[in-house]
Amino acid sequence: MIKINVLVGDKSWKKILINPETYIKRKVKKLSNDNYxxxxxxxxxxxxxxxxxxxxxxxxxxxxxxxxxVLSFPYLEKKELKKKLKNKDTFYLGDIALNINKILNKKDNKKSKEKFNKLLIHGLTHLLGGRHKIYNDFINMQKLETKFLKSIN
Structure with a gap:
């Protein structure tokens, strides 16, 4: 189960998502069905x-x-995260901040939603320990992002 808290700090988000919280929760619900x-x-x-x-x-x-x-703020260090992911206990992954001004495509709302989905997943993979400074980590992160994007689309 994935629980998500959504805070809309800028009204411009309604240009892309009429009800941002509902949209995100629907995507996360689909994601929670992924084997991961x-x-x-x-x-x-x-x-x-x-x-x-x-x-x-x-x-x-x-x-x-x-x-x-997008900014991601993982709550746990990678070692502790791996332990927590093996347990069935509920734990907090961290926070993601997304910027409407970098996502909004005024000419094409569909492209804005696609970019939003990609950045949401990118932020989440960072919370799950993903890094892209080292090539192998970057490749693994990309694979996970592709897998998660397929789950939510």
């Missing part, structure tokens, strides 16, 4: 925000004074 999540009880949060807030978060936590499309 069978017998796992996880929880994570998503902040739907804009340039200003994500830039502040990026500066505060990553020491990077720029706006970005």
């Amino acid at each position: 999540f069978k017998n796992k009880n996880i929880e994570f949060s998503i902040l739907l925000t804009g340039n200003k807030k994500i830039k502040l978060l990026n500066q505060k936590f990553r020491k990077n004074n720029t706006s970005t499309d």
Whole structure:
């Protein structure tokens, strides 16, 4: 089971998703049927925000004074995460922040949703320990993202 908390911090999100919380929960429900999540009880949060807030978060936590499309804040170190994923206990994965200004395609709402889905999954794979600084980690992360995207589409 996957439990998700959604906070809409920027009203512009309604340009892509009429009801962001319902849309995300539907996608996550599909994802929870994937074998990767069978017998796992996880929880994570998503902040739907804009340039200003994500830039502040990026500066505060990553020491990077720029706006970005997605930020992930894993709650657990990779070693502890692996242990937790083997148990059936509920645990908190972390937080994801998504930036509407980097996702919104004013000409094509379908493309905006596709980009949103990709970034949601990208953020989630980071919470699950994914990294892309080392080539092998990048390849493994890409495979997991592709698998998860198939589950939600």
